[in-house]
Amino acid sequence: MTQIVRDYFEKNGMGLGIFLLVAVGFWVIILIVLPQLSMLDFSFRHHLPPPEMGGPKDTYTIEHYKYLVLGAPGADTSYNVVDLGVFGRTLIAALFVTILDLVLCYPLAYYLGQSKGGGFVRVLVLLLIIPYWINEILRAFAFRIIFGESGLINEVLLTIGLIGNPIDFIRANVALYAGLGYAYILLMIFPIYNVIESLDRNQIEAARDMGAPWWRIHWRVVIPYAKPGISSGCTMVFMLSAGALAAPQILGGPSSLWFTQIIYQWFNQGGNWPRGAAFAIVLLVTCIIIVLSMMRLFKVKIGDIGK
Amino acid sequence: MRSDNYLLKFFLIAYLIVFFGYLLGPLIVMSVTAFNSPGFPRMTPWECLTFEWFDVLAKDDRIIEGIKNSFIIGIGTVILSVVMGLAGALVLTQIWPKLRATYYTIVIAPILIPGVVLGISTLVFWDRINIMLGFTSESLFNNGIFLTILGQSTFIASYCMLVFIARLQRFDTDLTEAALDLGATNVQAFRKITLPFMKPAIGSAAVLAFLASFENYNTTTFTFGKFPTLTIELAQKVRYGINPSISALAFIIIVLTLIGALAYEIYRRRQQLALANGAPVAAVSGGSFQLPKIFRGNPAAVIMVLLALGGFSTIWFAQSYSPAQCKVDVRTQKQIIQQQRIQEIRQQRLEQQQQKSRQGPDIFGGKKTAPATGTVPQSPGKGSFGNIFAPKNLEKTGPKGEKTD
Numbered sequence: 001m002t003q004i005v006r007d008y009f010e011k012n013g014m015g016l017g018i019f020l021l022v023a024v025g026f027w028v029i030i031l032i033v034l035p036q037l038s039m040l041d042f043s044f045r046h047h048l049p050p051p052e053m054g055g056p057k058d059t060y061t062i063e064h065y066k067y068l069v070l071g072a073p074g075a076d077t078s079y080n081v082v083d084l085g086v087f088g089r090t091l092i093a094a095l096f097v098t099i100l101d102l103v104l105c106y107p108l109a110y111y112l113g114q115s116k117g118g119g120f121v122r123v124l125v126l127l128l129i130i131p132y133w134i135n136e137i138l139r140a141f142a143f144r145i146i147f148g149e150s151g152l153i154n155e156v157l158l159t160i161g162l163i164g165n166p167i168d169f170i171r172a173n174v175a176l177y178a179g180l181g182y183a184y185i186l187l188m189i190f191p192i193y194n195v196i197e198s199l200d201r202n203q204i205e206a207a208r209d210m211g212a213p214w215w216r217i218h219w220r221v222v223i224p225y226a227k228p229g230i231s232s233g234c235t236m237v238f239m240l241s242a243g244a245l246a247a248p249q250i251l252g253g254p255s256s257l258w259f260t261q262i263i264y265q266w267f268n269q270g271g272n273w274p275r276g277a278a279f280a281i282v283l284l285v286t287c288i289i290i291v292l293s294m295m296r297l298f299k300v301k302i303g304d305i306g307k
Numbered sequence: 308m309r310s311d312n313y314l315l316k317f318f319l320i321a322y323l324i325v326f327f328g329y330l331l332g333p334l335i336v337m338s339v340t341a342f343n344s345p346g347f348p349r350m351t352p353w354e355c356l357t358f359e360w361f362d363v364l365a366k367d368d369r370i371i372e373g374i375k376n377s378f379i380i381g382i383g384t385v386i387l388s389v390v391m392g393l394a395g396a397l398v399l400t401q402i403w404p405k406l407r408a409t410y411y412t413i414v415i416a417p418i419l420i421p422g423v424v425l426g427i428s429t430l431v432f433w434d435r436i437n438i439m440l441g442f443t444s445e446s447l448f449n450n451g452i453f454l455t456i457l458g459q460s461t462f463i464a465s466y467c468m469l470v471f472i473a474r475l476q477r478f479d480t481d482l483t484e485a486a487l488d489l490g491a492t493n494v495q496a497f498r499k500i501t502l503p504f505m506k507p508a509i510g511s512a513a514v515l516a517f518l519a520s521f522e523n524y525n526t527t528t529f530t531f532g533k534f535p536t537l538t539i540e541l542a543q544k545v546r547y548g549i550n551p552s553i554s555a556l557a558f559i560i561i562v563l564t565l566i567g568a569l570a571y572e573i574y575r576r577r578q579q580l581a582l583a584n585g586a587p588v589a590a591v592s593g594g595s596f597q598l599p600k601i602f603r604g605n606p607a608a609v610i611m612v613l614l615a616l617g618g619f620s621t622i623w624f625a626q627s628y629s630p631a632q633c634k635v636d637v638r639t640q641k642q643i644i645q646q647q648r649i650q651e652i653r654q655q656r657l658e659q660q661q662q663k664s665r666q667g668p669d670i671f672g673g674k675k676t677a678p679a680t681g682t683v684p685q686s687p688g689k690g691s692f693g694n695i696f697a698p699k700n701l702e703k704t705g706p707k708g709e710k711t712d
Contacts, residue, residue: 004403008401011401011493012401012493013492013494015494016493016494016497019394020394020398021398023390023391023393023394023395024391024394024395024398026391027394027395027414027464028410028413031391031429031457031460031461031464032413032414032416032417032461033413034432035425035428035429035431035432035461036420036424036428038428038431038435039424039427039428039432042435104326104329107322108322108323108326111319122572124323124327126568126572127327127330127331128330129568130331130334130561130564130565130568131330131331131333131334133518133567134334134557134560134561134564135521135522135537135538135541135557135560136522136524136538137524137538137541137542137545138337138541138553138557138560139333140545141337141541141545141549141553141554141557142333142334142336142337142557143333144545144549145333145336145337145554146332146333146336152336182329182333185330236418236419239420239421240421242421243420243421243422243423243525245422245524245525245528246524246525246542249542249546250542250545250546260421260423260525263423263427264423264528267430267529273431276427277427277431280424280427280428283421283423283424284421284424287419287421291419
């Protein structure tokens with residue numbers, strides 16, 4: 001162990017070595033680990049006014065987790081149907097958005113990855129990147145213009161005469177799914193594209209020469225090869241859309257909440273920070289469990305993410 | 308076989324059109340609404356070409372203040388996350404192999420942790436430290452700019468680190484060792500060899516970090532305190548009443564992005580051209596003689612020039628153009644339509660009254676048809692009144708009525 005430390009300082013020199021350690025230490029400990037632990041600890045505490053914090057009343061409790069599962073004490077239902085329902089719906093909707101993005105992006109990623117990189121492909125890649133640099137709020141705003149009650153789609157459909165009354169896309173959550181899928185398209189496309197780009201074209205040729213139909217080529221050759229990219233894209237899209245806040249706030253219907261919105265309410269309107277922290281922990285842990293089990297299922301390592 | 312190919316090509320093109328329509332359509336629609344005169348951003352019906360929303364935007368103090376805060380936070384985040392990301396990447400290359408996977412998981416995790424969670428944990432952590440140390444709520448640890456920079460840097464540093472790792476994979480460590488053998492100190496070797504090699508990566512990481520910071524919402528919304536960034540201001544505006552000045556802002560951002568992307572493309576083309584000719588970049592980019600040549604192989608440059616020309620002519624046009632006349636026309640037209648509608652409603656009401664007075668005795672009289680009469684007066688009533696007061700009708704007359712006042 002001491003040998004390693006000595007080697008490290010010999011290689012980097014004293015000043016630089018210490019600087020690197022301090023920078024990384026600050027990042028890992030002060031910014032990543034401690035805040036998460038602090039939030040975890042905070043979520044097990046009573047909701048107290050600041051002067052009483054650290055006082056005798058400041059003991060550990062699981063009331064906030066209990067609240068999420070069982071609801072407020074004395075409620076008419078034995079479970080917290082509202083919050084749990086929102087939680088489940090958020091996860092299912094995030095899964096749906098992930099699948100939507102995968103289906104939408106896989107063909108393009110394959111096409112871009114297998115083409116020989118001419119000018120046309122470069123233009124396509126450029127066009128892909130441009131929407132990503134537009135503010136998240138503005139992208140959601142654009143969808144509101146399009147899907148609103150007097151929005152473009154309704155106006156067009158009314159003019160053609162396909163519908164008699166405007167369809168409420170916002171209430172039906174169509175706008176929300178479209179907006180969320182839109183927001184994370186790039187995070188799905190590039191991981192898959194990067195992997196498929198390195199796939200040897202001869203493998204596809206060989207499969208084709210042996211008489212495999214196109215779907216079998218994809219099923220047996222391309223998809224197994226692209227698995228790290230697919231799972232890394234899916235992981236990112238799922239995590240980000242389950243944790244999205246802006247799109248649900250702007251595009252969500254009045255009756256449908258996103259779980260992050262409930263957390264937001266506990267922090268901003270409810271003013272019960274420990275409860276918000278507890279809900280955030282539940283969201284974080286659930287997402288991690290889902291992602292890890294997906295990775296185990298598809299036999300992908302965490303190291304493949306972000307490549 | 309050949310027809311199969313054509314079919315495939317057809318499907319490919321259709322798919323590309325749908326995909327890029329989905330990708331770019333919303334941006335185009337939003338841009339167009341910035342130039343339409345109604346107070347609610349909409350593309351149809353098209354009323355008047357107007358530039359007034361840009362004026363409204365320029366006079367919006369909160370937006371201007373938000374941009375200022377965004378810049379301060381963006382610069383702080385860039386510095387912090389580039390330094391931490393670079394250190395993180397350098398440490399990754401020499402960390403004890405057994406610790407490597409754990410370390411990588413920890414530093415990559417902030418990308419996967421929901422932004423909401425990062426914002427909350429930053430807020431809670433520093434708030435508790437503040438209380439623990441007994442500071443007032445005005446202290447640095449409760450300052451919105453400080454918290455936002457830390458919260459954003461937590462995950463933006465991971466992005467930066469990924470950029471650096473990609474670059475470091477091509478780094479030849481023999482170079483550093485050679486420098487050390489030749490008597491350079493570690494700091495000298497770092498400054499003269501590692502840093503210059505990392506320079507392009509540092510540039511792109513800084514751009515990436517700034518843009519990510521500028522558009523971040525999820526983390527910032529918990530940490531901004533008294534210093535709302537542009538994104539926060541936008542979200543407030545979009546949630547509580549929208550008007551096309553936001554479209555105008557979006558249009559400006561889109562144009563800036565487009566220019567940035569094209570500039571980058573031109574730069575890459577030039578580099579490639581230089582590489583192909585075996586000449587340094589400076590030689591190709593040189594004097595005015597070679598300018599046409601650059602254009603020939605460089606559609607991005609052509610588009611850029613066209614864009615600039617279009618922009619200038621639009622600005623010139625906007626100076627002289629006034630939509631006042633058009634607005635008056637639209638207003639009178641609306642008034643006429645409204646008059647007609649009022650007439651129609653009056654007519655309907657009149658007819659209804661007549662109908663009622665005719666049906667009146669019938670209801671009281673015929674007791675034999677009781678089940679039928681029970682339903683009859685209801686359904687016509689629902690139909691005729693419902694048509695007048697249907698939400699759609701109200702909405703159509705509502706905003707227009709306000710306008711004419």
